[in-house]
Amino acid sequence: MSSLAAHSRWEIPEIATFSEGPGGLTQLLITSPLASARIFLHGAHVAEFQPTGEAPVLFMSAESLFASGKAIRGGVPVIFPWFGAHSSRPELPAHGFARTSTWEVEALSARPDGAVLVTLRLDPNAATRALWPHEFILRHEIIVGTALEMTLVVENTSTAPLVFEEALHTYFAISDAREIAVRGLHGAEYIDKTDNQTCKREETDFLRFTSETDRVFLQTEAVCTLEDTQTGRRIVVEKSGSASTVVWNPWIAKAATMRDFGDDEWLHMCCVETANVATDAITLAPGATHRMAARLRAAH
Ligand code: TA6
Numbered sequence: 216m217s218s219l220a221a222h223s224r225w226e227i228p229e230i231a232t233f234s235e236g237p238g239g240l241t242q243l244l245i246t247s248p249l250a251s252a253r254i255f256l257h258g259a260h261v262a263e264f265q266p267t268g269e270a271p272v273l274f275m276s277a278e279s280l281f282a283s284g285k286a287i288r289g290g291v292p293v294i295f296p297w298f299g300a301h302s303s304r305p306e307l308p309a310h311g312f313a314r315t316s317t318w319e320v321e322a323l324s325a326r327p328d329g330a331v332l333v334t335l336r337l338d339p340n341a342a343t344r345a346l347w348p349h350e351f352i353l354r355h356e357i358i359v360g361t362a363l364e365m366t367l368v369v370e371n372t373s374t375a376p377l378v379f380e381e382a383l384h385t386y387f388a389i390s391d392a393r394e395i396a397v398r399g400l401h402g403a404e405y406i407d408k409t410d411n412q413t414c415k416r417e418e419t420d421f422l423r424f425t426s427e428t429d430r431v432f433l434q435t436e437a438v439c440t441l442e443d444t445q446t447g448r449r450i451v452v453e454k455s456g457s458a459s460t461v462v463w464n465p466w467i468a469k470a471a472t473m474r475d476f477g478d479d480e481w482l483h484m485c486c487v488e489t490a491n492v493a494t495d496a497i498t499l500a501p502g503a504t505h506r507m508a509a510r511l512r513a514a515h
Contacts, residue, residue, distance in 0.1 A: 330360030
């Protein structure tokens with residue numbers, strides 16, 4: 216049975232429909248009175264989110280690949296079970312396997328208020344076990360409404376503790392990276408990945424981009440706000456179950472090395488990622504479940 220035929224039973228006419236997207240990837244298109252969204256089963260990847268009457272909230276590279284086994288450059292990559300390069304096996308795919316796996320639909324419904332709820336699920340398979348020999352169930356619960364709510368739910372179905380890193384690696388659409396600031400991280404300790412992983416403390420509440428920026432903030436539950444001084448738009452990022460926030464902009468030189476990213480696209484994006492990484496990695500007891508959630512909304 217084709218992937219589309221297998222999913223047609225979930226469809227909500229005129230609100231939530233499955234179709235073949237770029238690269239033949241199965242996509243769920245949501246058009247509710249509150250917002251529109253595009254979600255790929257590939258990586259349980261929210262690629263687009265646009266509240267009604269607002270500009271798109273998420274950035275998507277015009278050069279992104281859409282292909283089996285390849286990461287999508289933009290939207291919200293789901294990072295699990297490790298962040299960045301694998302700690303002991305550098306040959307393994309960066310940021311783990313969740314974002315390049317095909318997830319299954321477990322639930323899809325519309326709420327009376329017009330929000331659409333979808334749960335995507337990833338179970339272990341030969342490919343995941345070859346990379347990471349552990350048993351788990353991973354769910355991505357997504358609510359598309361005036362805000363975008365994403366919850367990564369990890370269930371430890373094994374008889375041993377599960378240790379993992381995770382992130383909702385959100386790419387935000389902005390007018391000009393030189394004209395925006397990220398508020399909320401004043402005083403937070405971070406690892407500066409552009410300065411030999413040096414540990415520093417954020418001195419300002421108005422983090423601006425003036426060069427390549429790659430900061431892993433630890434032990435912070437802060438609400439972050441992206442302030443676009445050009446458009447006056449603010450995007451608020453609330454979170455729960457997350458002790459880390461990663462802030463990234465590749466800037467000019469790194470952008471030029473990225474094949475799936477336009478040379479000038481660094482101007483129009485920044486990542487503020489809801490995560491549990493490094494010393495904030497999660498150790499989950501057998502049979503236990505962990506939830507990490509991010510809630511994104513545009514505010515004026
Ligand atoms: O979250 C920031 C980061 O870890 C950067 O170091 C950069 O590697 C970025 O993720 C993108 O990683 P990717 O594997 O998607 O190219």
